[in-house]
Amino acid sequence: MSVAVDNTIDARGSACPGPTMELIKAMKSSAVGTVVEVLSSDKMTTIDGAAWLKKVGQELVETSDKGGYWSIIAKKIK
Amino acid sequence: MPKRIVIIGGGAGGTITANLLARNLYRQLVSGHVVINMITDKAEHVYQPGFLYVVFDKVRPDEIVRKQKELLDQNINLFVDPAVKIDKENKIVRTQSGKEFPYDYLVIATGSRIVPEDIPGLKEGGHWFYDMEGAKKLRQALKDFPGGRIAITVGVPHKCPVAPLEMTFMLYEYFKQKEMLDKVELFYTYPINRLHSLEPVANWAVPEFEKKGIKSETFFNMEEIDAEKKVVRSMEGSELNYDLLISVPPHKGAPVVAESGLGKDGWIATDKKTLHNEGSDSVYVVGDTTNLPISKAGSTAHFESHIVAERISSEITEGYSETEYDGKVICFVETSFDEATYIWFNYKTPPTPVPPSKMIHWMKLGYNRLYWLSAKGIL
Incomplete structure (x- = not known):
């Protein structure tokens, strides 16, 4: 699946504040319609990030294993 | 023509960077081959981790405030005059009073503010x-x-x-x-x-x-x-x-960053190793101002300051620089009024907290006093 991403945050190696917090930060500061990608060295980011997106009613576009790191892509829909 | 270094911001990152540069480039400064200008919006320097102790009456407010001028090496020029525009194309910083500061090297350490x-x-x-x-x-x-x-x-x-x-x-x-x-x-x-x-x-x-x-x-x-x-x-x-x-x-970051088109919300795109503003070899970013996905903390600014000061000094004296930031952060964590733990980590090493102890708490209290030596580039 190929998605046009507006903003990629490379949070690989980020211990604190960490990739999930980076996803929240990016989603909060983006305009509606923006597609955000966060790269993480921790697979849990895809699970935690997806759970948060569901809670706040934002769109999870995809998660993927990039071989050694993971990607989560979200779209701000409201 | 001397090499002109301009540092915007008189917090931990800007102050430590300035003092380390003044020490590394002492000969060049006194001979007039290098000029360091610090531009800041406040005449006073506040040790921000001290706020936590002010809340609980463990520290008096005046114990965590010093005059910025007293913290700076005497060879650094201090201008308490907020920067209002960073013109990267012409390599000039403009201030509220209308002054212009041309630079060969610019260090942006404008920090963050609560909103x-x-x-x-x-x-x-x-x-x-x-x-x-x-x-x-x-x-x-x-x-x-x-x-x-x-x-x-x-x-x-x-x-x-x-x-x-x-x-x-x-x-x-x-x-x-x-x-x-x-x-x-x-x-x-x-x-x-x-x-x-x-x-x-x-x-x-x-x-x-x-x-x-x-x-x-x-x-x-x-x-x-x-x-x-x-x-x-x-x-x-x-x-x-x-x-x-x-x-x-x-x-958010400082308004001058967003108003100069350098980064949304005041955070500047920064190379995680060289600490250059991405795409700009003459501009460095230190402390909270970076967009790096690491802790916005005094220790981060402290460690980054050493890298930036070393790189600029080496570029001026040797013509190249190789020192790189490894993402190092150290934080004390107070767990009560008489015990604390600490964590350190970098881009490759995750943190492992040690059990809280009185000794670590005392180290933290000691560092609260020793901070002023860090700001002066001594510790």
């Missing part, structure tokens, strides 16, 4: 401890607090990521000493789905919370405060009643 106004109702309904005025107001509010629920909420992004936990543990000790634990409920919230970003810290905090009866809710991001009804509403759809709200407001 409680970004959360509707927070200014009216909440307290915070991220500036002096807020810390003093909270100090008084705690003295007057008759009992009830204290909610702790955390905005995104924020600096000093361990501070919300420290505040919570210190509140517990404060009310324990006042023999009010039976009247006070502490309710901690956090933006992600654990008690702290750092998993080992979060895992350590869980049994500590249980032992102390501290309640919590995770995946809680403040959306608005109803100051009249004393309710916090979260983006996730929950509501939390409070009697006293202690919040870490969300942060």
Whole structure:
């Protein structure tokens, strides 16, 4: 699946504040319609990030294993 | 023509960088081959981690404030005149008074600031401890607090990521000493789905919370405060009643950054190793101002300052620079009024907290006094 991403945050190696917090930060500061990608060295980011997106009613576009790191892509829909 | 170094920002990052440069380039400075100009918006320098202690009357406000001029090497020119425009194309910084500062090297260390106004109702309904005025107001509010629920909420992004936990543990000790634990409920919230970003810290905090009866809710991001009804509403759809709200407001960078087109919300795109503003070899970024996904903390600014000072010094004296930042961060974590732990980590090494001890707490208290040596580039 190929998605046009507006903003990629490379949070690989980020211990604190960490990739999930980076996803929240990016989603909060983006305009509606923006597609955000966060790269993480921790697979849990895809699970935690997806759970948060569901809670706040934002769109999870995809998660993927990039071989050694993971990607989560979200779209701000409201 | 001397090499002109301009540093914007007189916080920890800017001050340490300036003093290290003045030491490394002493000969060039006294011979007139290098000029260092610091531009800052405040004549006073505040040791920000001290706010936490001001709240609990452990430190007097004037103990954490020094005159900026007294912290700087005498060969650095200080201008208390806020920067209003960074013109990278012409390599000039303009200030509020209309002065222009041309540069060969620019260090942007403009830091971060709290923006409680970004959360509707927070200014009216909440307290915070991220500036002096807020810390003093909270100090008084705690003295007057008759009992009830204290909610702790955390905005995104924020600096000093361990501070919300420290505040919570210190509140517990404060009310324990006042023999009010039976009247006070502490309710901690956090933006992600654990008690702290750092998993080992979060895992350590869980049994500590249980032992102390501290309640919590995770995946809680403040959306608005109803100051009249004393309710916090979260983006996730929950509501939390409070009697006293202690919040870490969300942060933004300095207005000059956004107004100069260098980064949305005041954060500047920064190379994680060289600390260059991406695509600009003559501009470095230090401390909270970077957009790096690492802790916005004094120690981060401190370690980055050493890298930037070394790189600029080497470029001027040797014509090249190879020193790189490895992402190092160290944070003390106060776990009560008489014990603390610490964590360190970098891009490749995750943190491993050690058991809290009195010794680490004393080291933290010692560092609170020794900070001024760090600012001077000595420690």
